[in-house]
Amino acid sequence: MHRSYHMGSKSVEDMIEALSGVHFSGFHMKGLEPRNAEKLTTSLGAQNVHKQPFVIGVAGGAASGKTTVCDMIIQQLHDQRVVLVNQDSFYHNLTEEELARVHEYNFDHPDAFDTEKLLDSMENLRLDRAVDIPNYDFRSYKNNVFAARRVNPSDVIILEGILIFHDPRVRELMNMKIFVDTDADVRLARRIKRDTVEKGRDIGAVLDQYSKFVKPAFDDFILPTKKYADIIIPRGGDNHVAIDLIVQHIRTKLGQHELCKIYPNLYVIQSTFQIRGMHTLIRDSQTTKHDFVFYADRLIRLVVEHGLGHLPFTEKQVITPTGSVYTGVDFCKRLCGVSVIRSGESMENALRACCKGIKIGKILIHREGDNGQQLIYEKLPQDISERHVLLLDPILGTGNSAVQAISLLIKKGVPESNIIFLNLISAPQGVHVVCKSFPRVKIVTSEIDIGLNEDFRVVPGMGEFGDRYFGTDDDDDSQQLADQGY
Numbered sequence: 001m002h003r004s005y006h007m008g009s010k011s012v013e014d015m016i017e018a019l020s021g022v023h024f025s026g027f028h029m030k031g032l033e034p035r036n037a038e039k040l041t042t043s044l045g046a047q048n049v050h051k052q053p054f055v056i057g058v059a060g061g062a063a064s065g066k067t068t069v070c071d072m073i074i075q076q077l078h079d080q081r082v083v084l085v086n087q088d089s090f091y092h093n094l095t096e097e098e099l100a101r102v103h104e105y106n107f108d109h110p111d112a113f114d115t116e117k118l119l120d121s122m123e124n125l126r127l128d129r130a131v132d133i134p135n136y137d138f139r140s141y142k143n144n145v146f147a148a149r150r151v152n153p154s155d156v157i158i159l160e161g162i163l164i165f166h167d168p169r170v171r172e173l174m175n176m177k178i179f180v181d182t183d184a185d186v187r188l189a190r191r192i193k194r195d196t197v198e199k200g201r202d203i204g205a206v207l208d209q210y211s212k213f214v215k216p217a218f219d220d221f222i223l224p225t226k227k228y229a230d231i232i233i234p235r236g237g238d239n240h241v242a243i244d245l246i247v248q249h250i251r252t253k254l255g256q257h258e259l260c261k262i263y264p265n266l267y268v269i270q271s272t273f274q275i276r277g278m279h280t281l282i283r284d285s286q287t288t289k290h291d292f293v294f295y296a297d298r299l300i301r302l303v304v305e306h307g308l309g310h311l312p313f314t315e316k317q318v319i320t321p322t323g324s325v326y327t328g329v330d331f332c333k334r335l336c337g338v339s340v341i342r343s344g345e346s347m348e349n350a351l352r353a354c355c356k357g358i359k360i361g362k363i364l365i366h367r368e369g370d371n372g373q374q375l376i377y378e379k380l381p382q383d384i385s386e387r388h389v390l391l392l393d394p395i396l397g398t399g400n401s402a403v404q405a406i407s408l409l410i411k412k413g414v415p416e417s418n419i420i421f422l423n424l425i426s427a428p429q430g431v432h433v434v435c436k437s438f439p440r441v442k443i444v445t446s447e448i449d450i451g452l453n454e455d456f457r458v459v460p461g462m463g464e465f466g467d468r469y470f471g472t473d474d475d476d477d478s479q480q481l482a483d484q485g486y
């Protein structure tokens, strides 16, 4: 079988080419036009889908524990590509004159750093280019460009330094800002130890520098940037709870699919090994019908539960058997399911199991050839316009059926924001089409696939879901068992 992949993590040009080819030739709407269809072909060009690194800024006073915190984060993110860029590497080199009177030089002032160079290096890293970061020598006060460190583009860039939050252009690069907050006496004690032992400095000079430059600069330039921090870590590296939470947050952000950054209403359920395992089984062409149904049902249940989490709720208080008040929430009552026949019907049981007595409507969309779609049957609750709708279809491919179904619901008076589309796998093309046409519809899916093949089937995909689930494909159990010699 030959396959051509129309889209994976490709350039914008590839994506537009793929989209215009796949979605808009032979798009039979039959009076159900998506509202932004025309805009869709052009507006995607403006979207930057290049994978940007996650940039974390770590600021705080000298010897507060910034490097220690960064090292701990890097250690815990062991399976990610992480690089540490230190603001120290961008200290200006001193002139001979300045060097001769080094005790009068203020290393804690924002002007001591070459911020333009730092911005340039960061820009290159963001553009996926390796950079050479100079190595600063605290003993000689020299930035050694010959012993520069080659830093490769990475998934996570940690930018550390006393004044890393000072310049707004540097702050803007950051996805997360951390301020390490350690008491002044602890910082001074550590500084004395570090500067005398590691930098070979005289204790008198260390204390002079502290009172003349370090302390005033902390009060004037560093402390005022604390307000920009998203997270303030008291006690630095001793604060294991804060570091665990930060690492967890970074992991969640990194796990997010790129499309989730473009479309805020797209929700991909957090991947676990259990979920990957279930996907592995249902995607395997050798899996028996019995196993396919079992694992598809498990996954569907997860997607349904996740989708229900997006329904509105009201606060409710109840009295527990101990006579105490429990303040909880009341489920949204005005909801219904709508399955796209036939595959969508496989999701009805999971919805019924979660929402007792839920009304379920049906839509049948006929596929004309591979690209055209025609709505040929609908049976929906009379009062559907007053309900939140969970639209059920296990696969979002080209997006044509989904657009048909959502257009019908909107025509029936369902507000766009009351529609939650639940599926197991989504092709990026389908996501673009649905999210662009209906930006207020929520999509909940368990995995985003690579793209579509030349037959407009999702790849890697899982084949014809309805056939595999309802056992109407050629490769049914008995055939497989026979193949296996039973």
Ligand SMILES: Nc1ncnc2c1ncn2[C@@H]1O[C@H](COP(=O)(O)OP(=O)(O)O)[C@@H](O)[C@H]1O
Pocket (backbone or CB within 6 Å): 060, 061, 062, 063, 064, 065, 066, 067, 068, 069, 190, 194, 235, 236, 237, 238
């Ligand atoms: N929680 C801690 N307990 C004891 N010593 C620490 C702790 N955190 C850092 N240090 C020590 O203090 C000094 C400064 O820490 P460092 O992480 O380099 O701070 P910064 O990067 O903010 O200047 C180092 O010698 C380090 O070993």
Ligand SMILES: Nc1ccn([C@@H]2O[C@H](COP(=O)(O)O)[C@@H](O)[C@H]2O)c(=O)n1
Pocket (backbone or CB within 6 Å): 061, 062, 063, 064, 066, 088, 091, 107, 108, 137, 138, 141, 161, 162, 214
């Ligand atoms: N030649 C230099 C350059 C800088 N300092 C001091 O280093 C401190 C910043 O480094 P951290 O690792 O503590 O963030 C800052 O307070 C400068 O005074 C120096 O002493 N000599």
Ligand SMILES: [Mg+2]
Pocket (backbone or CB within 6 Å): 066, 067, 160
């Ligand atoms: Mg440091």
